[in-house]
Amino acid sequence: MLDSVRLQRRQSEIRQTLSALVGKPDLSDDETRSMESLDAEYRANETRYRAALIAEDTERREAGEELETRSDKEWAEMMASFETRQVVLALDEGRSLSGQTAEIVQEMREAGGYRGIPVPLEALEQRNTVSTDTPSPVRTLSIFDRLFPTSVASRIGVNSVQIAQGSQEYPVATAGATAGWAATEGGDVPAATAFQTAEATLSPDHTLGAHMRISRKAMKQTGAGLEQAIRRDMAAAIGAELDRAILIGSGASGEPTGIVTGASNTEAITGAATWATFKAEILAFMAANAIADPSQVKLAINPQDWSDLDDAIWDAGSGITEWDRLVKHVGAGNVVKATQLDAGTALLTVTAGGLSPAYLGLWGGVDMIRDPYSDATSGGLRLTGLLTTDLVMPRQAQVRVITGIGSA
Known part of the structure; x- marks a missing residue:
């Protein structure tokens, strides 16, 4: 008591x-x-x-x-106890899953939607090992950062959302309260307008596949080292392709529509890029009440454009370059060099009202499926990891694109 x-x-x-x-x-x-x-x-x-x-x-x-x-x-x-090696051996040799790996797989199967053996996204994280080569898994990062530790998408504010099933909507206010003055004493203030919203929806419409071919020699030679190899290869393949699709996905052939492709606020320029070029887009953000200060902007540019800005001298006497002027206002930490973007293309994003510029929907984990026929004659193992995903931009006012940088 x-x-x-x-x-x-x-x-x-x-x-x-x-x-x-x-x-x-x-x-x-x-x-x-x-x-x-x-x-x-x-x-x-x-x-x-x-x-x-x-x-x-x-x-x-x-x-x-x-x-x-x-x-x-x-x-x-x-x-941390999930063993990807058990999944590989189960697909290759029919070996039974055991321990917490079996429990996690069973729980994910009960949720439905898997033809093969489901693998949680957390299992693709890179794990540390101790000096005795005994695996010692450590969970250190969130799911988005675990998949894409150097992701351009995460650094420009794209947020990932785990969805169990179905679609997910984001209502975005488009019209609402108005303020105004009564024209005369006893007169009415301006008439009210209806509060309206537009829905941005994440739907399970896109499936990303990552193929992995494991030879019989690799399975027999590496042993427990196969665990780390599968994690690195699968995580790198999924991360790199998702990052590319998030930025410049075509919206065709099964790809989601990327941020640059789907942006409606696109400014085509000619000539070399200057701080004034980016300042005009930042002013447009301010005019739309999306930001109050340039330091709130995230910028992704091609490395070649960064090089050109760094070589462009604004003041010969002081040695100040256009790049120096840019990072002075935006901040070097808010600028990302993105090899996925074409040279001459820059992407500016902001987070406004607690809403990210884009949301990446992830349905469940990776569905690991074995192909028993393609490599049957060589005794190898061919795996396909399927991941259902979608991308949505709730508000176009939070995204701006510049094209034609450096063109004559």
Whole structure:
């Protein structure tokens, strides 16, 4: 029993006893001494009761913090125990899954949508090993950063969303309250407008496939090292292709429409890029109430354009370049060199009102399927990892594209 509860009950007993004694017209010496003793105990218990409440409140807060993070810790520990090598051997040799790997696969299968063996995205993270070569998996990053630790998309503000099934909508306000002045004394203020929204929807319309071919020699030669090799290759293949599609996906042949491809605010220029070129787009963001300061802008440019800006001298006397002027206002940490972008193309994004410039939807994990026929004669193993995804830009006002940089 808590000390505060025990003390509270004792105080109640003391009050009942005192109330009975106070109601008597004549008190004996023993009853008088009892009243004095109970009164002293009551005052002492009040101090102890307050102290108990303070101590128990601290314990509750610590217990609450532990409860809030316990589920995440337990999930991280389970993901750290997932063995991709078991999946490969199960597909190649028909070996049964065991341990927490089997539990995770069974749980994902119950969610449905997998033809082969499901692999959680967390399992593709790169794991550390100790000096004795004994695997010691450590969960260090979130799911988006784990897949794309050097991703251009994540650095320009694209957010990833895990979706169990179905579609997911993002209502975006397009019209609402208005403010204005009454033209005359007693006149009406401007008429109200209806609050309206437009829905940006993520749907499971696009499937990304990553192929992996493992020779019989590799399976027999590498042993436990196959675990790390599969993680690195699969994560790199998925990360690189998703990053490209997020930026410049064509919207055809199964690809989602990338940010640059789907942007409506595109400015075509001619001539070399200058700070003034980017400043005009930043002013457009400010005019749309998307930002209040240039440092809120994320910029992705091709490395060749960065080189040209760094070579373009703005003030010969001081040696200041156009690149120096750009990073002075935007910040070097907000500029990303993106090899996925064509030379002459720059992408500017902002996060406004808590809404990211684009959202990447991920449905479940990677569906790992074996092809038993293509490499049957050589004894090899061919794997296909399928990932369902989609990309949406809720508000075009948060994205601007510049093309033609450096053109004559």
